[in-house]
Amino acid sequence: MKITLYLFAFLLAAKTAFSAAPGDKYIAIETQHTALVIRVDQDGDPTIVHLGKRLQNAAEYGLLPANEKRGEDYTKIYNSVYTPAGGRNLLEPALQVAHADGNPSADLRYVRHETQTVADGVVLTTVFLKDPQYPFEVMLYYKAYQNEDVIEQWTTIRHSEKKPVRLQKYASANLYIPARKYYLTHFHGDWAREMNPEEIPLTAGLKVLDTKLGTRADLFQPPSFLLALNQPAEEEIGEVIAGTLAWSGNYKIEFEIDPLRNLRLLAGINPYASEYTLAPGKEFTTPAFLYTYSNAGKGQASRNLHRWARKHRIPQGKGNRLTLLNNWEATYFDFNEEKLTALFKDGKKLGVDLFLLDDGWFANKYPRNNDQTGLGDWQENKQKLPHGLGYLVKEAESAGIKFGIWLEPEMVSPKSELYEKHPDWVIKLPNRAEYYFRNQLVLDLSNPKVQDFVYGVVDGILTKNPTLSYIKWDCNAVIYNAFSATNPNPSHLFVEYVQGLYKVLDRLRAKYPTLPLMLCSGGGGRVDYGALKYFTEFWPSDNTDGLERIFIQWNYSYFFPAIATCNHITDWGDQPIKFRTDVAMMGKMGYDIVVSKLDEKELAFSQQALQTYSRVKDVIWQGDLFRLASPQKNDLASLMYVSEKQDKALWFSYLVGNRYREGSQAPILLKGLNPSKKYRIQELNVYPGTNSPINHSQSVYSGDYLMTVGFNPQVDARRASVVLEVTEAN
Known part of the structure; x- marks a missing residue:
């Protein structure tokens, strides 16, 4: 009853315009803790008089000063x-x-x-x-x-x-x-x-x-x-x-x-x-x-x-995500059906949910054997894939995993059938040399015909292959020489290009509301909440070096949740696979490695890490993020995700500097726990053949102790990455 009355009073306050002086109104836009207050004076001029902490007594918004004057406002606005x-x-x-x-x-x-x-x-x-x-x-x-x-x-x-x-x-x-x-x-x-x-x-x-x-x-x-x-x-x-x-x-x-x-x-x-x-x-x-x-x-x-x-x-923001194995670093453009079906088995052996076929699977007149041809010609390359995508989808499913593909439908290669047939669909200036970004140009999505084409490419593939389970949507070029040959208002191009993209995505989402879509743009070139209305996840960077990714993922985390952040284990960098895996686990984990080149311990570790990830991923995806030690200010990076019920937490710590004897030399204060609860700490992702100094201790700590005194994860040059599970003790 108390909660109901509180909500009623709260919503009533949010709907009220307060009058403190004759002719003045105060419009309060409120959340649980925040208020934006607009004052309308006797002349009808609307001004902002408050943005910050919500007042407990909404009537007092009428007492706010006009504009925090520290001098003369000659305009009054x-x-x-x-x-x-x-x-x-x-x-x-x-x-x-x-x-x-x-x-x-x-x-x-x-x-x-x-x-x-x-x-x-x-x-x-x-x-x-x-x-x-x-x-x-x-x-x-x-x-x-x-x-x-x-x-x-x-x-x-x-x-x-x-x-x-x-x-x-x-x-x-x-x-x-x-x-x-x-x-x-x-x-x-x-x-x-x-x-x-x-x-x-x-x-x-x-x-x-x-x-x-x-x-x-x-x-x-x-x-x-x-x-x-x-x-x-x-x-x-x-x-x-x-x-x-x-x-x-x-x-x-x-x-x-x-x-x-x-x-x-x-x-x-x-x-x-x-x-x-x-x-x-x-x-x-x-x-x-x-x-x-x-x-x-x-x-x-x-x-x-x-x-x-x-x-x-974010679509399915409370739902599940698929772990995947990408073929890019294993094959680049050089693959055929035999190579790919072997990789399907590797993916199943590793334990992922899905295999993602990256760039290079399409175009025939100008085959996509490098990044200079074929964009826009979205038919299967007959030499590489004589049996088409449908065969690969079925083969992947027979191997026990799902199948997805890479697309870059907004772009066109100058050497393509699409460019030859529809030069007026391409953004370029007349009477000027063409400039290429990654050997490609941008299609004019302000043109409804181009919108229909792009939608048709994606819808056609999904219609022919109804169990295709994932699309990585890339966008690698910027707009050079901005001009539309078909738009009656050339100055509308930059605006209507994006509006055209959203129209395509609206149509796709209406027909395929649950299809997982990865937002990629040469890495993180298009990460915003306009696009993330349609995409379940995004690719932060092509840089997958484990050390670099700590910094990149850390800074994206100020604005975007872990469930939307794709982190892949690859061969970039010189860190051991444990370090790269621990870093990738701080989000939506995936792989872009050659599984057959993993040694026995690396494979066993990776298989176990995927099983562990499946068990704890909901805490990472849905938990509250608390940053404990910033890599920008320390030789140590440390952060934790805490479940809404404060009964579980995942705590990640990494050595980011290699000065002599650097590491967690003192306890780190945890955050977000319930001070009244008791917690047990256990190390995860322990590499085969090594022992955890933490798992030998069966001590139980109160949340108050862990947030006041702290706990040392014992990070050093020999333990450069440590993942700890903090669990409420019964």
Whole structure:
């Protein structure tokens, strides 16, 4: 009864607009612990007056100051909820529009707002704004996920002017955050060195994170960040906002310190080369910007996003995943049916669920024997696969495992039948030399005919092979020489390419709702929650060196859960197979090795590790992540996953530096356990012929002891990776 009354009061507060002064309204968008509060003044100007901890007494939102003034706001809209360009604005706009009559300004005033419960624990608030001089409207959407403390925000623009208007900037979100200081952690990299963090203090002016690559938008700079308020970000201490844009194309995220020393945050599609012409009566909807506020450090922010993603975004986020053996490093392009069927038996012997056939299985006129030909010609290569994919599917199933394939359906090789037949389907400039990225070009997915072709490729393969069980969807090229031969609005290309991709994926998911799909883009070139609406998992990096992967997986984990992160054991790096296996186990584990080259102990270890993984994977996939020792700051990396009931945990520790006598020289404090429960600790993945110093002890420890005094996993140069299972003692 108490819980029911609490929820009723909570939802009532979320739906209320409070009036503290005549003509003023306060709209509270609330989750369990967070509030975003919008003030509407007597003139109808909507401004943000709070983003942070939710107040216990919702009526007190009406007492919030106008904008944390530390000086004069000449415009009165520094903290606008959606800043329009032109008129009285002096700062970076969220919206820039040229009206049908050429007027290059906008003025947005509050009309009304609506709040509704759209799902269990999900409340949607819509704020309607209108230009008082033009039939031009903006709707701001705030979807508040109560239990996960995540807000999803997006914008819709529409008008009924006599002629089209030109949208020159159209952000998804415009936030306003007062604090004393601001520390931004953003991530950068390149192929095989993704997600390198860099924390910087924000100073007066504008800091921009963006991309103009079209596809593989994350190659240099992912659309995800951590923003610490008042002090640098720590794992379990301090105020942190984690944000990420759910868009698989060009994006722009701006951080502006305004003249009052407050922070303005704008996020959305990059308007670069993307002016959008909006016809009367049509709507333009931006992608969603996702963010969560934590006053308990980076750890709580990432746990919020993980819970949200598993429950509300990633397909089968609460379900199962398949372990697989990939043939790429075993064969590259050089294979035939005999080689592949032998690998099926290796996969069964190892103990995986599925065999994945990678690049090189298709094209006949221009056979796919290297990366220079064949993309776009998605028929089985008759020389390599004379009996077709159906034969391989049946042979794999006869061997006791499932079968999946690699596709790159958005791309075309210049040397292909598709390019010869449909040169107008290819993104390229007229009267310019073609530039190739990985010897290929990008198909124009803004073209509905190309969308139908790409859908037909995938649907045709699945229709002919209904038990095919997995698709790895790759995207290796960026967009050079951006131009569409068929789009009547060339400046729409970057936007409508991504929209076209989503249309294809919507159709596929409608017909194949449970098919496992891996999101790959030359590694982690397209990892965002726009794409992860359709893909069950993603490939973080082509770099599978065990040591490098600790850092790469660590940094992805701030935004994406373990169940979606594909980690494969390969021959990259010089670490022993135990180390590589232990690292891969921190997510969705798989293999890309030559099983026949494993010695007796390596094979026995790998078989046992897969059995262990099958037993403990739910704790890793569904548990809360606690980072204990950062590889960025220590010669040791340590983290743990704790089950929701706090009765089980998996604890991973690795030596990442090789200085003399480095390792876990002292106990490590655990996190996330129940202080009142008793726990037993046992080492997993012990290599054949070795003994664990930990398993000799049958001691039982309280959660309070493990989180206050800690436990030493005894990591050193001889034990460079240690996996411990922490289990509630009966």
